[in-house]
Amino acid sequence: MVNQERLWNRLMALGKIGKQASGGITRLSFTSEERAAKDLVRQWMNDAGLEVREDAVGNLIGRKHGTDLQAPVVMAGSHIDSVLNGGNFDGPLGVLSALEALQCMNEAGVETHRSIEVVAFTDEEGARFRFGMTGSRGMAGKLTAQELEATDEQGVSIADAMREWGFDPARISDAARPQGSVHAYVELHIEQGKILERADLPVGVVTGLAGPLWLKFSVTGQAGHAGTTPMSMRHDALVGAAEIIQVIEQEAARQDATVATVGQMNLFPGGVNIIPGRVEFTLDLRDVNAQTRSAVDGDIRRLAQQICDERGLSLDVETLQDIAPVHCQEDVQDAVYDACATLGIRTIPVVSGAGHDCMQLRDLCPVGMIFVRSKDGVSHHPDEWSSPEDCATGASVLYHTLLKLASL
């Protein structure tokens, strides 16, 4: 249906921007690599006959006009920034598939009732500023001036970086779309998991997204000399933290689909022969079911407090980020199922464990997602891979989904 070769060639061409010696891609937001990537996609949008603009937070938008210019628009897209040393599919495949779909429509002279926009959102990954989904937050009208104060490792804030690239941080609200102006948003993305691979299917229909709750635990005990402090007289923050980490695993594992990860940890003072007086660690807790996530969160906190009480430690838990789970609207899911039926493709419902820009757009419009099979489920890694055939199949499903959503 779509032009598999053109889609693949563009994916490979875009993948040269920010390519590292290691084979991975580093394309952080508000850098010359991201600028070059946006300029290349902008050129392709022009080639596809779209009307192109960049909004106040740097989202790159290409529009195919519908026959009813007043009707709420349909949007499709994803992002073209990457994590450090990431892959070539996470983000770009969604943007280029939407572009491919619109270009095919234009080439075939297909008219739609609603206008359709393809969007490359600014900084989904948050790899540079430890704060992500900046572009989709801006479009949803949820980005704040305070959030733009997040800094990168060099101390450059998002606001500074915006100014450097010609954006005015005081005008971010210009990027916000009015309520009712967007009919639906649909995002094609690689699965980043192994469900489709195990089911031997190229695409899946996303029913919902697990909401990530990010917490920072600080366990405080008493530092001391490793040689002269008997075991019975210790208040070792690390042994307490280790017990909490066990509990976190157990509490998540009891549930069907909850995932809990401790990914960062720091010991203070951090000497080989000093009992840790303080330990800080992060928890990333997710579930598609908000009640389940909240119950697990509560259980973990209660048990962690109990462990600390028993060990004479004190506990502090800070929320770093709290994104609610997202339910993909039935209308959008149905459009994807219909598209698969039209193409004679078997598909299954899947859940997204990863976060995506559609999490931010949820309050603006109905959202949905199409997942494309990922080799070995690998993502955020140079080995990230989806076959040219699967990519084209996904883009074809997106084509028909958009046609359906953009019709009367």
Next chain:
Amino acid sequence: MVNQERLWNRLMALGKIGKQASGGITRLSFTSEERAAKDLVRQWMNDAGLEVREDAVGNLIGRKHGTDLQAPVVMAGSHIDSVLNGGNFDGPLGVLSALEALQCMNEAGVETHRSIEVVAFTDEEGARFRFGMTGSRGMAGKLTAQELEATDEQGVSIADAMREWGFDPARISDAARPQGSVHAYVELHIEQGKILERADLPVGVVTGLAGPLWLKFSVTGQAGHAGTTPMSMRHDALVGAAEIIQVIEQEAARQDATVATVGQMNLFPGGVNIIPGRVEFTLDLRDVNAQTRSAVDGDIRRLAQQICDERGLSLDVETLQDIAPVHCQEDVQDAVYDACATLGIRTIPVVSGAGHDCMQLRDLCPVGMIFVRSKDGVSHHPDEWSSPEDCATGASVLYHTLLKLASL
């Protein structure tokens, strides 16, 4: 017996060198602070009528000649370097007490059969190069050229630093004392623990030192996306490490006097939303009983391997340092007990959990130690404190111990 005021004043004067705004002392080896400290002590050694020299590894030595210049010498001392932001007593009290004892002997015209040397050993703490007891290793003839390649955070090696301060790293063997040339070494040191405080006693007779075994554990699993990897499909290196840390605590706590500490830990890759693929952590394991320590070490390794096997993780354990426990010779202990009896001071046997220079001298000569009560057991901290009275009592015990050891 000794001059309490002089001893205390010297301790306070020395404590000004390397004093930080925080109140702590930072006096790392082969720095201008350490040089200034050695120069000041050298001057006091001269004032005390000692013959002063510095050996090939920078040990500062003051000698009071005995009547028999051929007899093996008696040595006393400690170190005057510090950890980062450390205290004023750990090390200096041993050097200045020995100096005070010899000065009192000279002032009173007391002659001894054997010569007595007071030594300020180079770099006991190892805070700069993560390699310590350099001076005592050198004197024991155990320091190697390879060990001098250890570097500080700026990449400066011990060998570089020695050259910078006028020492020739090729000549370290000149510092080695011949076997049979040292009759005994006795070190006065603050306890760094709470046993004497609880027993309400100013000094203790050290019976032995726990030997520190330092290991580095590397647990390797599989990194993965925190959102898209179900709990059942994980090989999380951190959860495995946390379980090992629990086992380490349990195995140490079962024994009478074993202490085990995990003080450093690093997670890779270390992202909030990335399952740790590898975790490295250190273990500091000590006991005065070599068999007990070895049994606990074996149990920990066996259980850690079992945990890793169950979780599909791989385990590697590397030895960073292995110092055998030290038994303090009965002759030296007896001399300390006799000194206490002479002074009418009640004392008790104690064990050292911390490492000291006498660990290196053990193969050269009989060794022993006198501990002085530490306030709250605090050490390696600006709050480190022993009272002027306790310091003087310790120095008096050392005086009589040296007299006894240096007599025929």
